[in-house]
Amino acid sequence: xxxxxxxxxxxxxxxxxxxxxxxxxxxxxxxxxxxxxxxxxxxxxxxxxxxxxxxxxxxxxxxxxxxxxxxxxxxxxxxxxxxxxxxxxxxxxxxxxxxxxxxxxxxxx
Numbered sequence: 001x002x003x004x005x006x007x008x009x010x011x012x013x014x015x016x017x018x019x020x021x022x023x024x025x026x027x028x029x030x031x032x033x034x035x036x037x038x039x040x041x042x043x044x045x046x047x048x049x050x051x052x053x054x055x056x057x058x059x060x061x062x063x064x065x066x067x068x069x070x071x072x073x074x075x076x077x078x079x080x081x082x083x084x085x086x087x088x089x090x091x092x093x094x095x096x097x098x099x100x101x102x103x104x105x106x107x108x109x
Contacts, residue, residue: 012094015082029107030048052075068093072097
């Protein structure tokens with residue numbers, strides 16, 4: 001499944017502009033908010049579910065090469081993080097659902 005298909009199925013909102021990266025394949029899901037932990041455990045092409053919307057999260061997303069970040073529970077995205085995400089083609093989505101709810105829905109599809 002692609003990021004676009006995933007976002008459409010779960011009715012997620014884009015916080016960054018849609019781009020070719022929306023055609024990236026997703027091969028799994030990682031939930032976590034402790035950045036050093038995520039950096040050592042998230043895998044390439046995972047979706048990353050978190051409430052961390054700061055610039056450091058963008059660095060972790062780039063290093064781990066996740067397909068996208070999903071900010072759960074309507075967590076805010078810092079302006080400088082959005083700018084850095086756009087520069088690095090990191091897709092950021094948002095939802096009011098919890099990380100658990102999104103992960104459960106992802107596992108069903």
